[in-house]
Amino acid sequence: MRCLALALILCSLAAFANAYCYMGPKRVGAQEPCQDDTDKDWHEVGSSWTNSKCMECSCTAIAMDCCDRMGRPSGFPEDCEVLRDWKECTFEVVKKNDHSVQCPHAAVGK
Template sequence: MDLDHLLPQQKYPMVADTLFKRESPQNYNIFYLLPEHLSNLTSLTATMKYLALAVLLSSLLSLSNAACYVKRVEPGLTHCLDEVDKTWHAVGSTWRNSNCLDCTCSGCCDSFFSPTVFPDDCVAVLDLEACEYIVHKKDDPSVICPVRVKKGK
């Protein structure tokens, strides 16, 4: 059955009756949203804005360069244990452990930049004494390589 000659209200009477109305008999092809449906449209628009914001914020998390972890501090404690060095520290203090992590009782973060873009014939080695990466040729550690991109700290 060919429905092309019918007006939209005749082809889809339920949609036309609930969502649209004609302004006048001369304007059969112009439809307007009924006022009671504007709140649904506004709600959908707000939802889409929040969804877009959530996607944006979650993508920014991946741009964070610091490598950190968080620990739970029990209320009332006066000291906490560094899990790496097995040393005790007062709550509120900061320290650097033997893995080059800057720590508090509530967590630790890297204290160094990590090289991410450097020549393929080079290797990055963490110097735990200086708490920094040294990038050198794989076959000759005396030749330092250029680092184009670093992340962290």
């Protein structure tokens, strides 16, 4: 029973750790700029930026790494919706029929 519980915990941690970050193709020793997958902008090696989908990225000689800066809401009631502010990289979970009422939720990432 303890092994099953440990396996479930490890599987959930692996999913959490990898769900909202990604690494681009390996670029060992590369000095060429990285191209953002979302905005298609080019960024010099050593630079960091946040793209229009709130992914915080960095360009290194090894790879381009990006992680979700906003997080993803989950576990909220069906009568609620997510309002995202892509400029500020924030979100609110509110009632569909009354945006002044906040809804309970969990969030993954960020």
